[in-house]
Amino acid sequence: MPELPEVETTRRGIAPHCEHQVIARVIVRDGRLRWPVPDNLPALIEGATITEVDRRAKYLLIRVSGTAATGTLIVHLGMSGSLRVITDASEPLIHDHIELWLQNGVRLRFNDPRRFGCWLWSETPDSHRLLASLGPEPLAPEFNGALLYRLSRGKQTPVKSFIMDNRIVVGAGNIYANEALFKAGIHPRRAAGRISLSRYHRLAEAIKETLSAAILMGGTTLRDFVNSDGKPGYFAQSLLVYGRGGEPCRECGKALKEIRMNQRTTVYCGHCQR
DNA sequence: ACAGAGACCTGCTGGC
DNA sequence: TGCCAGCAGGTCTCTG
Numbered sequence: 001m002p003e004l005p006e007v008e009t010t011r012r013g014i015a016p017h018c019e020h021q022v023i024a025r026v027i028v029r030d031g032r033l034r035w036p037v038p039d040n041l042p043a044l045i046e047g048a049t050i051t052e053v054d055r056r057a058k059y060l061l062i063r064v065s066g067t068a069a070t071g072t073l074i075v076h077l078g079m080s081g082s083l084r085v086i087t088d089a090s091e092p093l094i095h096d097h098i099e100l101w102l103q104n105g106v107r108l109r110f111n112d113p114r115r116f117g118c119w120l121w122s123e124t125p126d127s128h129r130l131l132a133s134l135g136p137e138p139l140a141p142e143f144n145g146a147l148l149y150r151l152s153r154g155k156q157t158p159v160k161s162f163i164m165d166n167r168i169v170v171g172a173g174n175i176y177a178n179e180a181l182f183k184a185g186i187h188p189r190r191a192a193g194r195i196s197l198s199r200y201h202r203l204a205e206a207i208k209e210t211l212s213a214a215i216l217m218g219g220t221t222l223r224d225f226v227n228s229d230g231k232p233g234y235f236a237q238s239l240l241v242y243g244r245g246g247e248p249c250r251e252c253g254k255a256l257k258e259i260r261m262n263q264r265t266t267v268y269c270g271h272c273q274r
Numbered sequence: 275a276c277a278g279a280g281a282c283c284t285g286c287t288g289g290c
Numbered sequence: 291t292g293c294c295a296g297c298a299g300g301t302c303t304c305t306g
Contacts, residue, residue: 003299034282034302058300079300080284095284114283116300130302157277166301173299242299262278265297 002077004138004171004211007058009218010083015053017085017106022049023064025101029092034078034118037098041121044069050102057134057170061125071123074130078116084109138171138207145201152192152200160261162192163207172207174264175242176214180206182241187273188266213238241267 002010023045031037038044048066055061060083062073077083086107092099098110098119110119122128136143151168152159160181163172172180181188183206186199195203217238240250242265245258249269258267 006299032283034300076300078283079298112283113285114298116283155276161277164301175299263280 002058002079002081003173003175003214004058005214005218007060007077008055008215010077011053011055011060014083014085014108017104018050018053018062018100018102018108020049020051021106022047022103023066023100024103025099027099027101028097029099030097030115031119033097033112033115034076035120037119038121041119044071044121045073056131057137057166058173059131069121069123071121072125074118074120074122074125074128075110076118078112078114078118080114081110081112081117084111133167135165135167135169138169138211143169143204143208145197145204148200148204149195149197152195155193156191158189158261159186159192159195159203160188160266163203169207171211175239176207176210178242178267179210179240182268182273183210185273187270188261188268190274241269243267 024047026042026046028037028041031039045064045066045068048064048068048070050062051065052063053060054063058076060073060075060077062075064071064073075083086109087105092109093111095113096109096111097115100108102108110117120128120130125131136147148163148168152162155162160177162168163180164174164177178188180203184199184203186195186203241256244256245265245267246255248254249256249272252269252271254269254271256267257270258265260266
């Protein structure tokens with residue numbers, strides 16, 4: 001379930017429990033994630049202090065400062081990962097791959113059935129290959145319609161692929177790309193280079209609105225999630241098109257269409273989106 | 275340089 | 291009831 005709002009919700013949930021805490025113990029039960037978890041990770045960060053939990057795109061950046069090393073844990077939740085705060089001593093379950101035990105008794109527990117996530121270590125994260133060429137954050141002022149317009153000139157690629165490209169803007173995952181295109185009234189297959197500036201203004205606003213609304217709703221489930229367990233479904237009720245193929249468009253009532261683009265389910269209204 | 279497909283994994287659902 | 295194909299919120303990497 002990790003799209004950008006989920007990752008931000010996770011960041012806000014774990015930060016107060018981890019920041020300024022000493023890492024007492026690191027347990028890697030299964031380090032076979034998207035890339036292998038570094039073997040020396042426990043040696044590097046045990047005894048060190050977590051100074052801050054940041055986010056860039058869908059990466060959580062856990063800043064660590066210690067005598068052995070000072071650097072950043074680059075954590076991605078992949079398709080199925082979750083990071084939870086455990087305050088009791090409950091036994092780990094299947095797919096609980098990594099745990100950080102903090103000196104305040106809290107355990108940070110990483111679960112990821114599909115193992116598409118990652119835990120990497122970098123002392124120079126700004127220039128790390130995963131982070132170096134990312135586009136702007138969608139909620140930052142520098143992301144706007146003018147930017148989309150400028151970067152899209154001459155591009156034949158469908159606008160949905162264009163806004164899901166992390167070099168253009170980060171955080172527009174499949175769900176939110178579908179939602180934002182519907183809100184902006186733009187057909188997902190339209191060539192990115194053939195969309196006007198004013199329509200890109202609408203699209204940029206739609207991306208910002210959709211993501212910030214979801215972050216707000218994620219915030220409401222923060223408590224559940226901290227106490228473990230945390231399964232939302234919270235934003236699902238307000239989805240306009242995603243998961244609603246064949247059902248009536250909330251604007252015009254015509255049946256929503258469902259197609260595959262780049263192996264991803266794409267839902268749109270053939271009447272409202274041009 | 276670009277666009278699209280393949281790859282990485284496990285778990286769940288729906289159709290036969 | 292049981293089995294299997296197909297699909298799932300991501301994104302790097304390869305191919306043409």
